[in-house]
Amino acid sequence: MDRAAGPSARLRLTLSYAGFLLLAGGLLLAVVWVFLLRYVPDGVLNVPSRPGSGPAPFIPSRSDLQRAFAPRAAAAMAFLLVLGLAGGWILAGRMLAPLTRITDATRLAAAGSLSHRIRLPGRSDEFRELADAFDGMLARLEAQVAEQQRFAANASHELRTPLAVTQTLLDVARKDPGRDTGELLDRLYTVNARAIELTEALLLLSRADQRSFIREDVDLSLLAEEATETLLPLAEERGVTITTSGGITPACGSRALLLQMITNLLHNAIVHNVREDGAVWIRTGVRPGAAVLTVENTGATLTPGLVSTLAEPFQRGTERIRGDHAGVGLGLAIVKSIVQAHDGELTIAPRRGGGLRITVELPSAGGRGTAP
Incomplete structure (x- = not known):
């Protein structure tokens, strides 16, 4: 100005x-x-x-x-x-x-140098508080910029893969006109479906980050039941049992985004489970001022260092091989963005005996319930 x-x-x-x-x-x-x-x-x-x-x-x-x-x-x-x-x-x-x-x-x-810090010496006064607040803002900006750069690089890499596969399939078909087109169309359909899934996940992640949604009172227990009914066929196909428990859990936020959050958590717990006799537990409840959702599953033993990276975009744990339902590596990243957009807290910890324990705490919309 x-x-x-x-x-x-x-x-x-x-x-x-x-x-x-x-x-x-x-x-x-x-x-x-x-x-x-x-x-x-x-x-x-x-x-x-x-x-x-x-x-x-x-x-x-x-x-x-x-x-x-x-x-x-x-x-x-x-x-x-x-x-x-x-x-x-x-x-x-x-x-x-x-x-x-x-x-x-x-x-x-x-000028672009976010690594610089003021580090103002002396006792605490108005200038020291201003300098410390500015240093904290620079630290958050530096972390967000680094995360966005990693996300952009990973997204470009993930989007390039289906496009490259599509280009290869079209080149093969062009060089061999007599090739069976049925197999080619099936593979193109699969690759295109994966590209669409990735694009929709990126759009959902962007929507959550921008907080462009209307808040309303929702019950997390009902959303958990709805997500369970949706993914029950997948769980039965993979031999995983789902157990839900908990009472009314009122929260405030976007019903669509919170349903997507629970669906992603449940899908992640089903897909990344043991091969036989797997189990998933979903519990909802309230604590003072917070609505709590907990999802636990059996699975491979994960180290705390690996668990701390699972919520980053396109990160997958050890032996999390892509399959028919492996997703695009944005499941927990979307969950994290949705929780942050609702001013909540996401905790991911390895479960004793294998698997994960994921806890989501959201601001409560009032009401009474049972603690998970």
């Missing part, structure tokens, strides 16, 4: 300090002047001396004091003016020094 040039903050503070000092000095001199006018008599007074004590002392009159006071008062005011300007300039510079460091850090951040 273009603005007219004006005096610097340091100059304004200097003038303020000097003006205040002059005002205080002027008030003090005015008090002295009033004292002279009120308590010093006018005219010359000669006090008679006692015999043998010498001449009588001379007491100056009011007019004599006024004539002597005026030039000295002017000199004092001039001295205060010089002192105020010099001292004010130095004090203003010391006071504004932290702002200079913050301004330099802001310019570096605007």
Whole structure:
């Protein structure tokens, strides 16, 4: 924004300090002047001396004091003016020094250097709080930019794969016109369906990140039952049993997004399970001020380090091989974005004996329920 040039903050503070000092000095001199006018008599007074004590002392009159006071008062005011300007300039510079460091850090951040930190020394005061808040903002921005860059790179890689496969299949068909087109069409259909699935997942992830949805009161227990009914055929096909429990769990948010969140969690728990006699447990309940959803499943043993990366886009755990229902690697990333968009908290931890325990806490919409 273009603005007219004006005096610097340091100059304004200097003038303020000097003006205040002059005002205080002027008030003090005015008090002295009033004292002279009120308590010093006018005219010359000669006090008679006692015999043998010498001449009588001379007491100056009011007019004599006024004539002597005026030039000295002017000199004092001039001295205060010089002192105020010099001292004010130095004090203003010391006071504004932290702002200079913050301004330099802001310019570096605007130029793209998000790794710079102010790290303002000294005790906690208003400038220190501002600098610490700015450092925290830079840290969050740096993490978000790095995450977006990784996401863009991974998304480009994932989208390039189906396009490259499609190009290869079309090249083969072009070079061999007599090739059976039925098999080619089936493979093209599969690749295209996967590309559509990935695109829809990316759109859903973007929608959750932008928080462009209407909030309403929803019951997580009903959404869990709906997701279970939807994915029950897949669970039966893979030999996984689903157990749901919990009472009414009121939350506030987008019903479609929260249903997608639970569906993703349940789908992830079914697909990434043991090959035989797998199990999934879904529990809903409330805690003070929060609606809680917990999804546990049996499965391979995962290390805490690997578990901490599962919510990142396109991350898959060990032995999570792509299959007919393996997804595109955005399931838990979408869950994380939906939880964050609803001001909730997502906790992913390895389950003792194998598998995962995923807990989602969302702000409660009120009501009563049972703790999970």
